[in-house]
Amino acid sequence: QKEVEQDPGPLSVPEGAIVSLNCTYSNSAFQYFMWYRQYSRKGPELLMYTYSSGNKEDGRFTAQVDKSSKYISLFIRDSQPSDSATYLCAMKGSGNQFYFGTGTSLTVIP
Amino acid sequence: DGGITQSPKYLFRKEGQNVTLSCEQNLNHDAMYWYRQDPGQGLRLIYYSQIVNDFQKGDIAEGYSVSREKKESFPLTVTSAQKNPTAFYLCASSTLFRLAGLGNEQFFGPGTRLTVL
Numbered sequence: 001q002k003e004v005e006q007d008p009g010p011l012s013v014p015e016g017a018i019v020s021l022n023c024t025y026s027n028s029a030f031q032y033f034m035w036y037r038q039y040s041r042k043g044p045e046l047l048m049y050t051y052s053s054g055n056k057e058d059g060r061f062t063a064q065v066d067k068s069s070k071y072i073s074l075f076i077r078d079s080q081p082s083d084s085a086t087y088l089c090a091m092k093g094s095g096n097q098f099y100f101g102t103g104t105s106l107t108v109i110p
Numbered sequence: 111d112g113g114i115t116q117s118p119k120y121l122f123r124k125e126g127q128n129v130t131l132s133c134e135q136n137l138n139h140d141a142m143y144w145y146r147q148d149p150g151q152g153l154r155l156i157y158y159s160q161i162v163n164d165f166q167k168g169d170i171a172e173g174y175s176v177s178r179e180k181k182e183s184f185p186l187t188v189t190s191a192q193k194n195p196t197a198f199y200l201c202a203s204s205t206l207f208r209l210a211g212l213g214n215e216q217f218f219g220p221g222t223r224l225t226v227l
Contacts, residue, residue: 008150032214034216041198041221042220043114043116043219046215088152092207092214096160096207097155098204100152101152102150
């Protein structure tokens with residue numbers, strides 16, 4: 001079993017839709033959670049970083065962590081064509097290694 | 111302007127040739143990482159380093175080598191022993207683990223695409 005599971009998609013939504021991206025994990029020691037956006041042939045860009053259960057909001061993006069269910073989500077409101085990218089979840093515990101999902105490919109159709 | 115730089119952006123390797131990918135950071139991070147990204151496989155860890163002159167193998171270290179002579183630099187050499195090196199290579203850095211919560215995120219460079227001719 002992989003430590004981090006992420007549905008690869010692809011996910012296609014109309015412009016303006018609310019997008020929900022999710023990851024599950026098996027290691028209860030994970031405490032720090034990240035979401036990255038990666039455009040084609042570019043390096044991943046850090047979008048959200050959280051280290052506790054609950055919600056964190058930044059503009060159109062909301063990161064949600066449920067440690068009891070080992071489940072994290074990223075919500076994108078009012079999605080735009082520029083949001084079309086691959087979204088990676090990542091997490092770590094008290095060590096210095098990071099564990100990644102395989103990424104979800106998102107297309108926002110104008 | 112702090113960040114991570116990687117060079118070159120594109121690299122072509124002939125059979126039997128060693129090539130070196132550069133990674134430099136000015137974020138004052140202690141930890142640096144190299145990942146390989148292939149379509150549909152996510153990120154796979156090649157090597158990481160937590161301190162100068164020390165590094166650890168990741169999940170797919172065979173055919174690769176690294177050095178960490180300076181805190182800011184972590185070059186990756188793809189040797190001729192790596193039989194399938196065509197991939198997108200990403201360098202990343204982070205602080206060492208902090209109990210307080212803030213500052214445990216990882217940042218990435220723009221990547222190097224390596225192609226075997």
